Amino acid sequence: MSRIRKTFDTLKISNQKALIPFVTAGDPSPEMTIKILHQLVTSGADMIELGIPFSDPMADGPIIQRASERALAKNVGIRKTLEIAKEFRKQNQVTPLILMGYANPIEAIGIDEFLKLCKSSDIDGVITVDYPPEESKAYVEKLKQNDIDAIFLLAPTTEKKRIEQIIKQASGFLYYVSLKGVTGAQNIDIEQVKNRVGEIKSLTDLPIGVGFGVRDPETAKNVAKFSDAIVIGSRIIQEIEASDESNMLENINKIIRSIKQVI
Amino acid sequence: MQNYNFPDENGHFGPYGGTFVAETLIEALDELKVMYEQFKDDKDFLNEFHHDLKHFVGRPSPIYFAERLTKKIGGAQIYFKREDLNHTGAHKVNNTVGQALLAKKMGKPRVIAETGAGQHGVATATIAARLGLDCVVYMGSEDVKRQSPNVYRMKLLGAEVVPVESGSKTLKDALNEALRDWVTNVSNTFYIIGTVAGPHPYPMMVRDFNSVVGKESIVQMDELVGKQPDAVIACVGGGSNAMGIFYPYIPYENTRLIGVEAAGHGIETGKHAAPLTANSPVGVLHGNRTYMMQNDEGQIIETHSVSAGLDYPGVGPEHAWLKDTKRAEYVAINDEEALAAFHNLCRTEGIIPALETSHAIAYAEKLARDLSKDKTILVNLSGRGDKDINTVAGIAGIKI
Numbered sequence: 255m256s257r258i259r260k261t262f263d264t265l266k267i268s269n270q271k272a273l274i275p276f277v278t279a280g281d282p283s284p285e286m287t288i289k290i291l292h293q294l295v296t297s298g299a300d301m302i303e304l305g306i307p308f309s310d311p312m313a314d315g316p317i318i319q320r321a322s323e324r325a326l327a328k329n330v331g332i333r334k335t336l337e338i339a340k341e342f343r344k345q346n347q348v349t350p351l352i353l354m355g356y357a358n359p360i361e362a363i364g365i366d367e368f369l370k371l372c373k374s375s376d377i378d379g380v381i382t383v384d385y386p387p388e389e390s391k392a393y394v395e396k397l398k399q400n401d402i403d404a405i406f407l408l409a410p411t412t413e414k415k416r417i418e419q420i421i422k423q424a425s426g427f428l429y430y431v432s433l434k435g436v437t438g439a440q441n442i443d444i445e446q447v448k449n450r451v452g453e454i455k456s457l458t459d460l461p462i463g464v465g466f467g468v469r470d471p472e473t474a475k476n477v478a479k480f481s482d483a484i485v486i487g488s489r490i491i492q493e494i495e496a497s498d499e500s501n502m503l504e505n506i507n508k509i510i511r512s513i514k515q516v517i
Numbered sequence: 518m519q520n521y522n523f524p525d526e527n528g529h530f531g532p533y534g535g536t537f538v539a540e541t542l543i544e545a546l547d548e549l550k551v552m553y554e555q556f557k558d559d560k561d562f563l564n565e566f567h568h569d570l571k572h573f574v575g576r577p578s579p580i581y582f583a584e585r586l587t588k589k590i591g592g593a594q595i596y597f598k599r600e601d602l603n604h605t606g607a608h609k610v611n612n613t614v615g616q617a618l619l620a621k622k623m624g625k626p627r628v629i630a631e632t633g634a635g636q637h638g639v640a641t642a643t644i645a646a647r648l649g650l651d652c653v654v655y656m657g658s659e660d661v662k663r664q665s666p667n668v669y670r671m672k673l674l675g676a677e678v679v680p681v682e683s684g685s686k687t688l689k690d691a692l693n694e695a696l697r698d699w700v701t702n703v704s705n706t707f708y709i710i711g712t713v714a715g716p717h718p719y720p721m722m723v724r725d726f727n728s729v730v731g732k733e734s735i736v737q738m739d740e741l742v743g744k745q746p747d748a749v750i751a752c753v754g755g756g757s758n759a760m761g762i763f764y765p766y767i768p769y770e771n772t773r774l775i776g777v778e779a780a781g782h783g784i785e786t787g788k789h790a791a792p793l794t795a796n797s798p799v800g801v802l803h804g805n806r807t808y809m810m811q812n813d814e815g816q817i818i819e820t821h822s823v824s825a826g827l828d829y830p831g832v833g834p835e836h837a838w839l840k841d842t843k844r845a846e847y848v849a850i851n852d853e854e855a856l857a858a859f860h861n862l863c864r865t866e867g868i869i870p871a872l873e874t875s876h877a878i879a880y881a882e883k884l885a886r887d888l889s890k891d892k893t894i895l896v897n898l899s900g901r902g903d904k905d906i907n908t909v910a911g912i913a914g915i916k917i
C-alpha cells in the first residue's frame with residue numbers, strides 16, 4: 255500500500271482528517287524551504303504538497319504566482335525541487351511528499367528522467383495540473399509502474415461520466431477543487447462543496463481532499479466534516495511573504511496548528 | 518497534401534495541439550467544442566457570419582498588385598491581400614466576428630480576450646460593442662506602454678483593459694490571466710482567443726474563421742492574374758493570419774507556403790520570437806503542445822521583437838505540424854529588416870503596414886529578388902501600421 259493511503263488509514267482510526275499544506279519549492283530560498291517542510295510536519299501536517307516553480311502557472315492565483323517568481327529568482331526549477339525533497343527525506347522518511355506542477359518542466363527534462371529523480375527523492379504522488387487524463391495515459395502508467403500515485407483534480411464543473419473515467423486512472427486520493435477559480439480565491443460555498451464531495455464519494459473509495467479556497471480554521475473545520483483531507487496553500491504562502499526569516503517558522507507554526515486542531 | 522484533414526477529433530495535429538489544461542477548464546472546452554461543431558456548418562450561423570464580414574468588416578478585402586514595389590525589386594510580381602483595409606485595421610476581426618457570434622448563440626453576456634499589439638483587443642472590443650456584450654481585455658503592462666493608442670481605442674469602445682503585471686508582462690502573461698478569468702467566470706463568459714493557439718478547439722476554430730482570407734484569395738488571384746501564386750507569405754506570431762491564408766492553399770501543391778517569424782535582434786542572440794525557425798524544443802503551454810522557446814528546465818523564456826504582435830514564445834500547433842511535414846516553410850526576419858521594409862512600403866506604395874506585417878513584406882522582397890519576373894508572390898498584408906507610429910518614431914528618436 256502507498257504511503258499516502260497508509261496515512262489516510264491511520265488517521266481514520268483516530269477519526270482525524272489529513273492536513274496537507276502546500277508550499278512552493280525554493281520560496282523564499284532552497285535552504286528555507288527545507289526548514290519550512292520540517293516545521294510543517296512538527297506543526298501537524300500529515301502530508302506535504304511541494305510546488306515545482308513554473309514561469310506560467312495558469313491555474314494559480316497571484317499569491318502562488320509570486321511564490322513561483324521568488325523561487326525562479328533563486329534559480330529553483332524542477333531539478334532543484336527534487337534536490338530539496340531529497341534533502342528533506344534525509345531526516346523524514348514517513349511524511350508523504352506530493353509534487354504539484356505543470357507539464358512543461360517535466361517534459362523538458364523528460365518523463366523518464368523525472369521519474370528517476372522522483373524515485374531517488376522518495377516522492378509519493380504527483381499532481382500534474384495541465385495533464386488531463388486523456389492526454390497523459392502513458393505518463394500515468396509510468397507513474398504507477400514506479401509506485402507513485404497519480405493524483406487528479408476534479409472541478410465543480412466535472413460531469414459524472416468524466417469523474418468515473420478519472421477515478422479509473424487516479425490513485426492515492428482525489429483532489430476536489432472547491433470553487434470555480436484559481437488557487438487562493440475566496441468565494442467557497444460550503445454547502446455546494448459538501449454536495450459535490452458526497453456525489454464523488456458515492457462513486458469511489460478513494461479519499462477526497464479539498465483545496466483551492468480553504469484559507470481559515472473555520473472553513474477548514476466545516477470542509478473536514480465531509481472530506482478526508484484539507485489542502486491549504488495560498489494562506490501559508492501569505493505568511494511566508496509577510497515574515498522575515500527570524501519569525502517565518504513561528505508564523506507558519508501558528509497557522510498550521512490553528513487548522514490542525516479543528517479538523 | 519490532397520487529403521489534409523487536421524486536427525483529429527481530439528485536436529491533435531500529429532504530435533501537436535491537444536487539450537493541456539487544468540480540469541477546471543475541461544467542461545467549458547467541451548461545451549465550446551459541442552457548440553462549434555453544431556454551428557460551424559449551420560446555414561443561418563454562416564449567413565450571419567458572412568453578413569457581418571461583408572457589411573461590418575467590409576469584406577471581401579481586395580488583392581492589390583504592388584506595381585512600384587515589384588519594379589523596384591525587379592523580380593517576381595508582388596501582390597497584397599489587403600487585410601489592413603478591414604474595419605479595425607487587421608485580419609484579427611474575422612475571427613472575433615465569428616467567436617462573438619458564437620458567444621451570443623451560447624447566451625454568454627461577457628467576452629474576454631488577451632492582446633499583444635492591441636489589434637485583437639480592439640477587434641474584440643469593437644464586436645462586443647456591436648453586439649452589446651461586456652468586454653474585458655487582458656494586456657501585458659509592457660504592451661500597454663508600447664501600444665497606447667490601441668489601449669485608448671479599446672476604452673473608447675467600452676472595454677475594460679486590465680494591465681497584466683505577472684511574468685514577462687507581455688502577450689503570454691495576458692493569455693495566462695485571461696485563462697484565469699475564464700476559469701473563474703466560466704458560466705457567463707466566452708473567451709475569444711486571438712490566434713491559432715490555446716487548447717482544442719481554438720486552433721481549429723480560429724483558423725476556420727480566418728480562412729475566409731485564403732478562400733477569397735484563391736478566387737481573386739484567378740480573376741486578377743489567371744493563376745495561383747507561386748508563393749504565399751505571411752508573418753507568424755501565434756499564426757492566425759498565416760493559417761487563414763495558408764489553409765485553403767494546402768491542396769495547391771505548386772504554391773509554396775512561407776511563414777515569417779520575428780528574428781528580433783537575431784536568432785543567434787537568443788533574443789527573438791522565432792521558435793520554428795530556431796528549432797526550439799517542443800513543449801506544453803497555454804493548452805497545447807508545440808515548438809516553444811524555453812530553457813533546459815522547461816521555463817518559458819522571454820522573447821524579443823520590435824513588433825508586440827509577434828512577441829510570443831510559442832506558435833500555433835498547426836504550424837508546428839506544417840513545418841514537420843514540410844508543407845510550409847518557416848523563416849525569420851530581424852527588427853532592422855522589418856523596419857526597413859516598413860519604411861520602404863510607406864514610400865513606395867503609400868501603405869503604412871503594421872510592424873508584424875512588415876516582417877512578411879521584408880521576406881517577400883528577398884524572395885522576389887531571387888525569382889524571375891513570371892513568378893508571383895502573394896503577401897498577406899495582415900494589418901495597417903497606425904498603431905505602430907509611436908514605436909517607429911521612438912526608434913528614430915522622434916517624439917510625436
Ligand SMILES: Cc1ncc(COP(=O)(O)O)c(C=O)c1O
Nearest residue numbers: 636754755756757758826899900
Ligand atoms: C497586423 C497583425 N499581424 C499579425 C499579427 C500576429 O498574429 P498572428 O500570427 O496570429 O496572425 C498581429 C497580432 O497582433 C497583428 O496585429
